Amino acid sequence: MPQGGAFISLEGIDGSGKSTQARLLADALRRAGFPVALTREPGGSPGAEEIRRLVLEGDPDRWSAETEILLFTAARRDHLERIIGPALARGEVVITDRFADSTRVYQGVTRGDLGGMVDRLHDLMIGVEPDLTILIDIDPQTGLARAVARKGTEQRFEDMGAEMQTRMRAAFLSLAQGNPRFAVIDGGRSAEAVAADVLAHVLAHLDRI
Numbered sequence: 001m002p003q004g005g006a007f008i009s010l011e012g013i014d015g016s017g018k019s020t021q022a023r024l025l026a027d028a029l030r031r032a033g034f035p036v037a038l039t040r041e042p043g044g045s046p047g048a049e050e051i052r053r054l055v056l057e058g059d060p061d062r063w064s065a066e067t068e069i070l071l072f073t074a075a076r077r078d079h080l081e082r083i084i085g086p087a088l089a090r091g092e093v094v095i096t097d098r099f100a101d102s103t104r105v106y107q108g109v110t111r112g113d114l115g116g117m118v119d120r121l122h123d124l125m126i127g128v129e130p131d132l133t134i135l136i137d138i139d140p141q142t143g144l145a146r147a148v149a150r151k152g153t154e155q156r157f158e159d160m161g162a163e164m165q166t167r168m169r170a171a172f173l174s175l176a177q178g179n180p181r182f183a184v185i186d187g188g189r190s191a192e193a194v195a196a197d198v199l200a201h202v203l204a205h206l207d208r209i
Contacts, residue, residue, distance in 0.1 A: 005088060005091040005092070005093070005209070006093045006094070006131050006132070006205065006206055006209060007084065007088060007094045007096075007128070007129075007130045007131045007132075008025075008093065008094065008095050008096070008130055008131065008132045008133075008134065008202060008205075009095075009096050009097075009098065009099040009101065009130040009132075009133045009134070010022045010025075010095070010096070010097055010098070010133075010134045010135075010136065010198075011098060011099070011101045011102060011105075011133055011134070011135050011136070011172060012135060012136035012137065012138065012143075012172065012187060013138065013140060013143045013144075013165050013168045013169050013172065014143055014144065014146075014147040014165060014168075015138070015142070015143030015144055015145065015146030015147035015148075015165075016136040016137070016138045016143050016187045017136055017138070017146070017187050017191060017194060018097055018098075018134075018136045018187075019040070019097050020191055021134070021136060021187075021191070021194055021195060021198050022038060022040070022095050022096075022097040023038065024191070024195040024198070024199075025095055025195070025198050025199060025202060026038040026095050028195070028199050029093055029095075029199075029202070032203075034092075034093050034206070035090070035091065035092040035093065036092060036093050036094075036095060037083065037084075037087035037092045037093070037094045037095070038095050038097075039079070039083050039084065039094065039095070039096050039097070040096060040097035040098065041072075041075065041076060041079060041096060041097065041098040041099055041102065042055055042056070042071075042072055042075040042076075042079075042098075043075065043079070044079040044082075044083045044084070044096070045078050045079045045081075045082040045083050046082075047075070047078040047082075048075035048076070048078045048079045051071050051072075051074060051075040051078075052075065054071060055068060055071050055072065055075075065107045065111035065112045065114055066107075066112075066114065066117070068106075068107045068111075069103060069107045069108070069114060069117060069118055069121060070121075072102075072103045072107065073103070073121045073122070073125055073126070076099070076100065076103075076125075076126055077125050077126060080126060080128060084096070084128070093206070096130070099130055099133075100118075100122050100126060100129070101133060101172070101175055103118050103122075104118050104119070104171075104175060105168050105171040105172055105175065106168065109167070109168075109171040109174075110164060110167040110168050110171055129181065130181065131181070131205065131209070132181060132183065132201070132202065132205045133176075133181050133182045133183070134182075134183050134185060134198055134201060134202070135172055135173075135175075135176050135182055135183070135184045135185065136185055136187035136194065136198075137169070137172070137173065137184050137185065137186060137187055138169075138186075138187035138188050139188060140162060140165035140166040140168075140169050141162060141165075142188065143165055143169075143187075144162050144165045183201040185197045185198060185201070
């Protein structure tokens, strides 16, 4: 049985396909014999899921960026304590659909110059980074069209429009540039092609630990 104990996040703009890729990755690793915990942000734990409904539903102007940072940090702390930390302690491969990089982009960069605030709160309350971050990169217009087509209730950030998606993509790519924790993958291809690349990067990482 392969041993786990790795923390992997998937990031990307709305409609990038990262949620699908997180599920496909979890399935592939389980078939290979790895113990896997698949989770998401905001959410993952019962308390964090309650906060998720507050921040992802409703009017786009419902919260200020500063308030959002506090809400996301509170959700992430609960998620870390109740789900991520215990799973890592059990030696599992933790796969999360979003983590702190989303807050750095959505609130820290694209909704104001609040990156310093995000990082200070992260250092104080979270203090953990993924071992590997897979950034699914996609054209903003394509991603927005996919996200809007889902027609769910969690459309608050999608409702901020195409310009916001473009700024978020640029911010994600800026975070990834020169950061060895990131692997940037072209998300504009078939789900199967993207999944093959994601799995290859993750298996290569797991082979090194």
